[in-house]
Amino acid sequence: MKLAIVGLQWGDEGKGKVIDYLAHDFDVDARFQGGTNAGHTVHYKNQKLVFHLIPSGLLNENCIGVVGAGCVFDPAVFFNELATLSKYTPNVAERIKISRFCHLIMPYHILIDKIREETKQGLGTTKKGIGPAYEDKYARVGIRLGDLFTPERFKEKLRANLSRKNLMLMEIYHAEPLSDSEIYEKYLAYAERLRSLVVDDSQVLGDAVRNNKNILYEGAQGTMLDIDFGTYPFVTSSHTLSGSASIGLGVAPLHVDSVLGITKAYTTRVGFGPFPTESKTGLGEQLRSDGQEYGSTTGRPRRCGPFDASVVKYSARLNGVTEICLTKFDVLKNLEKIKIAVGYTNANDFDPFIADRLEPVYEEIRGFKTDISKLRTFEELPSEAKEYISLVEHYTGLTVKYISVGPERDAMIVR
Structure with a gap:
């Protein structure tokens, strides 16, 4: 099985938990885009671990992790993350491979971004x-990353970049220039520590395909943050769709067998940008409180609102998704009524060009008002919970294959 995992909303859908759950049956977990802006959360042995760069399936010791060429790589964050992860699985470094084609995040990138x-x-x-x-x-x-192993080439590229970046920093942003010698020495030291982990990811994945290994292709962020098809310009800087797995890892598209879409049972978004079903009052505040909706990477409070079937349907089409995992379903337990956006008064479908003007139409059902976090079969769910899942399936045209009812690895219902 070669399975791609993608988010169908604005990120934060719970991809980390799902990948950690599925990785037991896979040999390889390969990240194909994004960087330290990802925050894939996994609960393990009563601890909350956040994966930014390292693939989130690596708590499963049968699995190797690949950071693909489509990612941008920050060595400092990687080593901090590795040190934390090593407390729980001591030999994890032996199972990590990093593409030599990864572009490096440099200190001037972070400074300019801030x-x-x-x-x-x-x-x-x-x-x-x-x-x-x-x-x-x-x-x-x-x-x-591969440039670091030819020091003269690295020095030449660094000086050329810093001459441009320092000019920008001083003349446009009125900031202090950065030292090339300090960065040079720091990154050469990173290179020595990384040397044994650096690979040609297309070769590693090619070998895995030929040996009929089971592969997870791990996406970051979400479809609505895709640089082309998301709510531009309030998007990320990479392609978050399933098609990016092929490009970001150097594998042929025919080696992606299927795509599983991840979506919350409601909708959240961090940062600026359109959000048609956002609730700025009671419902949004309750979802944020009950769901602990604060960014895994930044700690910022997430904007919250009802499930938007049109957004998920749009995202599923872009990714080739037919089955989804509905996450954080247990968070809805305190709601007297549960709303789902089934369309818009002013558009037939979701359209990112008018996303800031879409007016949702809602269907409302009774809440299930009970703790479902200990349930492990669909048959055990209250009738109101089953009705909600039926509504999701009806208005998205997708099959709800997995239902996450808590943060723990085993808190999952499989249909």
Whole structure:
């Protein structure tokens, strides 16, 4: 089985929990885009672990993790994350492979990102340097992980980049310039620590395919944050769709057998940008409180609102999704009434060009008003909960294959 996992909303759908649950049956978990802006949360042995760069299935010791060429890589964050993860699975470093084609997040990327976000033109990014790193990649001036192992080439590229970036920092942003020698030494030291982990990811994945290994392709962020098909310009800087798995890992599209979409039982968004079903009053506040809706990477409070079937249907079409995992279903337990957006008064379908003007039409049912976190079969669910799932399936045209009823790995109902 070669399975891609993608988010169908604005990120934070619970992909980390689902990947951790599924990875027991897989040999490889490969991240194909994004960087430290990801925050995939896994609950393990009563601890909450957040995966930013390392693939989230690696608590399963049968699984190796690949950080693919489509990712942007921050060595400092990686080593901090590795140190934390090693407390729970000591030999995890032996199971991590990092693409030599990854573009590096450099100190000037992070600084520029932070400065930009403090202006009126800020987009609500995580300030992790993701956008500026991808900018350099597509401007063909970026520095890749493989460059570190040819020091003279690295030095030349770093000096060329810093001459441009320092000019920008001083003349446009009125900030202090950065030292090339300090960055050079720091990143050469990273290179020595990373040397044994760096691979040609297309070769690793190609070997896994030929050996009939089971592969998870792990996406980050969500479809509505895709650089092309999301709610532009309030999006991330990479392609978050399932099609990006092929490009971001160097595997042929025919080696993706199927795609599982992940969506919350309601909707959330972090940062700026349109959100048709956002509730700024009681419902939104209750969902945020009951669901602990605060960003895993930034800690920012998430905006919350009812499930939007049209958004999920749009995202499923872009990704080739027919089955979904509905996460955080247990969070709805305190609601007297549960609403679902089934369409819009002013549009037939979700349209990102008018997302800020869409007016949702809601259908409302009775809440199930009971704790479902200990249930493990569909038959045990209250009738109102089953009715809600039927509504989701009816208005999205998708099959709800998995239902997550709590943060723990085993808190999952499989139909």
